[in-house]
Amino acid sequence: MTTIDNEELPAGVGAVGLEHVRGQGSGHSSAAGAPAVRGGTGLPVALLAVDALAAVGALALVLPGGAAVALRAACGLLPALVLMYSSGGQYRLRLAPSVLDELPGLAGRATIALAFALTFERCLQTVLLPFALPTTIPADVRVLILLLLAHLTLDSLGRALVYRAIRSRRRRAPRPTLIAGAGHVGQRIAAALLEHPEYGLRPIGFVDADPIFLPADFPVPVLGGPDVLVREVPRRGIRDVILTGGGADEDRAPQMLRISTDFGCDVWFVPSFPDYGAFEHAGRRTAVGDHLWGFPCLRLGSNPMQRPSWAVKRAFDACFAGLGLLLLSPVLLVCALGVRLEGGPGVIFRQERIGLDGRPFTVLKFRTLRPVDEHESATRWNIAHDHRLGPVGRFLRRASLDELPQLWNVLRGEMSLVGPRPERPYFVMRFAQAYPRYRERHRVPVGLTGFAQVNGLRGDTSIEDRARFDNYYIDSWSLWQDVKILLRTVLAVLRTDGS
Template sequence: MRRFSAVAVPEAPTPAREAEARRPSQRPLKPSSVGRDVLSRVNAVAVLLVLADAVTLAAVCAHRGLGWGWSAAVVASAVTIRGAWRLYRRRLWLSWLQDLPRSAASTALAFALLSGIGLISGSDARELAAAQWAMIVFALVIEPVRWCVFAFGRWCRRKFDRCDRTIIVGAGEVGVNLAKTMLEHPQFGLRPVAFADSGPDPDRQPPLLEVVEGDLADAIVRLKAGTVVLAFSHTRDSPLVEAAITAHRLGCSTLVVPRMYELHPDGPGIERLRSYPLMRLGTAPTSRPTWWIKRAADLLLAAFALVVLSPVIGLCALAVLVESGRPLLFRQVRVGMDDRTFTLYKIRSVRQTGEDDSQSTWSVVGDSRVGPVGRFLRRTSLDELPQLWNVLRGDMCVVGPRPERPGFVREFSAIHELYWARHRVPTGLTGLAQVHGLRGDTSIADRSRYDNYYIANWSLWLDLRILLMTAGELCCRRNR
């Protein structure tokens, strides 16, 4: 049975190679290979909602005669809170009534915040009252405007086919019904272009839809798909996970039909396609604006640490020189994001014995080649400090899955499910697995689960937590 994520491998058909062959393609992605260009990613309805709020707020503030300071406070508080409450999100169901409670509650919260700031700062009572009245008038005016925006969005989707090209993973009854619903109701903004399944039912397949049985990534690029819907497939669940990861890597919106969807309630992150609930998966961490904040923080932290810790690195290098001579630094090929390899730098902690077997030999506790200096460097993690240079070069991040050697990546990917998925973000100096005691000769399956959990739940706050836990590990030597 062919899998939609199959990749041809011209090697001997051993069990390990067969498992490796079933992995989705992890080739580096070029900007031109992404399913949608930057302009087509912009959600027109979300942009119109932001503009409607900003223009209405500005008009109301001008009508109430507010100064620049209070006008800026009113606009900033309302737009920020309404954005935080996801009023400007991508959505399938353009329903004003469905969004009305969320809109009214966010405006009320902005009103309360503005009032609190005015009272605490001791602002003039007349100016505060004018700002409050501006917010009240905004609440009354904006809802008819939003209704018009939603109606205009539905009309454009129907009239001009302003819909995302969609691949449905799963050609069973649910997948076929979803495709029919999309075709009959274009106001939801999805236009099916293909199924992806290993064994579709031809009797239920709508006409003019292609069936993809090969590499899903190739199909997304070739068909210029912007959305992938994961429905029930004839295959087991793991290919659906692989399909979701592939869609994320290519920048597609990913929607999932939940199990027992007939009983699934609406809630945060739930879309509606007529009677079908669809869970919208979060975007890939590297595609979020906050990832640029992470990268900037990594550069500043790595540069500062290299300057401050340069005397420590020098002393460690001197100790290695005295114990076992040159070379002082150890270079090793590791696997980074999208299976790209890079040269990792460490202070050498193992005595040179002639042949270098570091690429194929797993380091274990009690290695006779590790002297007192090497054991101290490993125990304190001082041998990892030169990797700050890898962070500056862009090979790594401060926080992320730890990089591994190519040979072990191939071996672990063939044995441990979704180990390969760790490579959809850059590797790091420290990670969630490491602060939970998974260093050295410990469970690879547990490391993989922690790393994939980290990627699925990434946030700046999670990175900060891991850094604080790393500091605790280094100071208290817990989980060692």
């Protein structure tokens, strides 16, 4: 029997309390007990409302039949529209929002959403015939172009009004801001913010351990080195932190990012002058670039769970899990019968795993192997090659069918369809000690499948690699990324090459 003891784990692994893991996972390691000071989700909610009203308004203006037909058509169009806009970053907080900058992205994604709604209606009518209602969106190119133009016009006007209100509010109530780095870039950013209140950021201090370039009469003081963040952020009600490249404390930027996000701050990164060309080139290829009075900047470290699109993810999880349990009930019944015949009573295997914010929960699986005792269940790393595995259990594991009961965990909100895979407390304690970023996997709910798994990191593979893939998934999360992972998971299951 193979169990993982401390000697078998990577060097430096030792027992660490789950309270430590829980604190780190929840994002309060450096800021324990600190209140979150994030500014809320007013902007995304306002943009969501504008997009919905623009879509319904365009449908009502172009389609015959009035409001009733428009509302029916919106049922297919709005979910696709929100999904496309969210995946394209159209609801993200920006320092310099501009409708004209967004217009190409809005037009392209609205076109895709309209095509999806049209296809969905036709498929639904085919499946439900003769019970389906007549289609609402005609397959007429002229009508579709009119719909698109009407939506973009209304949406652009609405977003312009929202951005105007945001700029006005920013001038009236700028957010207290710290600038990490008092060098040339930091000073010019501070001066730009003082001169242009429409950005809504009020610099109240620099964080710099060695501010050798700062003039004595500069209006923004130096508060100290990176260690002052823990004290100054809650004390001064800091809402934003700007990290500048090329400073003396550049090697401590990850620590400053972690502390700032622990307190719920929005963090912006501005590169040093030598990095401008590469940064601007990257910004042109992505939808997340922004600028601060001509200085290219990028928002860092935002928690995906604070985005409105995360609510869409949760709704999709609940609907898919409920529908999956219903449609797959014959498969579940056959699997349960096979497990019962091969291994006797106790078809469902329950085990404690660590989920969101380091909190434990009970995961459900079909029992494929009956452990000798609870200690083996909690500390045995891999049973894929155990001689006690019967043909039914081996098949269920190879086809990943033993994971199907976890749809119930997804329905209950303990898991998501996509996210870092949950692990047992025994291993979480040790991996968190050995790999510094392992604990950061618990920033989001654990998942039925994950980015690491679809890239082949399952079974006896590198824990460090898994943590890196999981954290990349969290940092770059989008609804479309979840869709891609689910599609790749289906392909992997069909190949039945599970661990």
